[in-house]
Amino acid sequence: MGKKDIIEKIKGGLIVSCQALEDEPLHSSFIMKKMAKAAMLGGAVAIRANGYEDIKEIKSEVNLPIIGLIKKKYDGFLPYITPTIQEVDKIVQAGADIVAIDATKLEKPGQLTTGELFQQIKIKYPNILMMADISTYEEGIKAYKLGFDLVSTTLSGYTDYSTKINGPDFDLIERLSKDIDIPLIGEGKIQTPEQTVMALKFGAYAIVVGGAITRPQEITKRFVSYIKRSDALL
Numbered sequence: 001m002g003k004k005d006i007i008e009k010i011k012g013g014l015i016v017s018c019q020a021l022e023d024e025p026l027h028s029s030f031i032m033k034k035m036a037k038a039a040m041l042g043g044a045v046a047i048r049a050n051g052y053e054d055i056k057e058i059k060s061e062v063n064l065p066i067i068g069l070i071k072k073k074y075d076g077f078l079p080y081i082t083p084t085i086q087e088v089d090k091i092v093q094a095g096a097d098i099v100a101i102d103a104t105k106l107e108k109p110g111q112l113t114t115g116e117l118f119q120q121i122k123i124k125y126p127n128i129l130m131m132a133d134i135s136t137y138e139e140g141i142k143a144y145k146l147g148f149d150l151v152s153t154t155l156s157g158y159t160d161y162s163t164k165i166n167g168p169d170f171d172l173i174e175r176l177s178k179d180i181d182i183p184l185i186g187e188g189k190i191q192t193p194e195q196t197v198m199a200l201k202f203g204a205y206a207i208v209v210g211g212a213i214t215r216p217q218e219i220t221k222r223f224v225s226y227i228k229r230s231d232a233l234l
């Protein structure tokens with residue numbers, strides 16, 4: 001599928017993030033592959049996945065575009081979503097269609113800025129679609145100017161200087177989508193179909209939902225805490 005076709009295919013749709021880290025109960029490429037298949041059967045337009053094995057496995061069974069990332073922590077540096085070109089190499093080898101990287105203002109391993117890493121990637125992989133995971137309006141504008149293909153609100157609330165809200169950052173979605181000419185993806189803390197539609201109404205081009213679909217421990221917790229908060233009604 002060409003770059004334009006991929007962008008066109010995800011328009012207005014639901015992208016399901018299928019991720020389970022080492023410390024999560026569903027950590028397994030087999031399980032992520034099945035999660036992704038379930039998402040595809042449910043009508044997802046693309047999958048977001050973490051790690052070489054997961055991306056490769058999902059690719060073998062799910063015929064949807066894959067947004068690939070590798071979460072890796074480097075001592076002394078905060079960015080953990082695809083922080084260096086080594087992770088990009090793996091993501092491309094695994095067959096991802098879009099590569100997501102941390103595009104915040106935080107310094108990456110090797111003292112690189114987002115702009116410098118972006119240049120390295122563009123030289124090595126001129127044809128890969130690049131998604132910028134940002135945490136603020138300014139970072140989104142910067143990523144757009146650098147030449148990213150898509151910007152996602154993934155990291156809003158996850159850097160120490162971004163807005164902390166207990167839910168999707170609709171304000172960021174609205175402001176950014178108005179001011180950039182590339183798709184703005186609404187991602188992060190979207191938990192209901194209603195919030196998904198709201199994010200699209202606020203200008204998101206497509207939506208990524210993760211935990212609310214693919215992290216049963218989070219879903220269970222929400223049910224349980226709701227029961228606890230409703231104790232007085234029982």
Ligand SMILES: CC(=O)N[C@H](C=O)[C@@H](O)[C@H](O)[C@H](O)COP(=O)(O)O
Nearest residue numbers: 017154158188189190209210211212
């Ligand atoms: C902040 C961070 O590391 N986000 C990660 C990015 O890939 C994932 O853990 C999230 O599940 C994904 O962004 C979707 O968000 P939510 O699970 O809230 O729907």
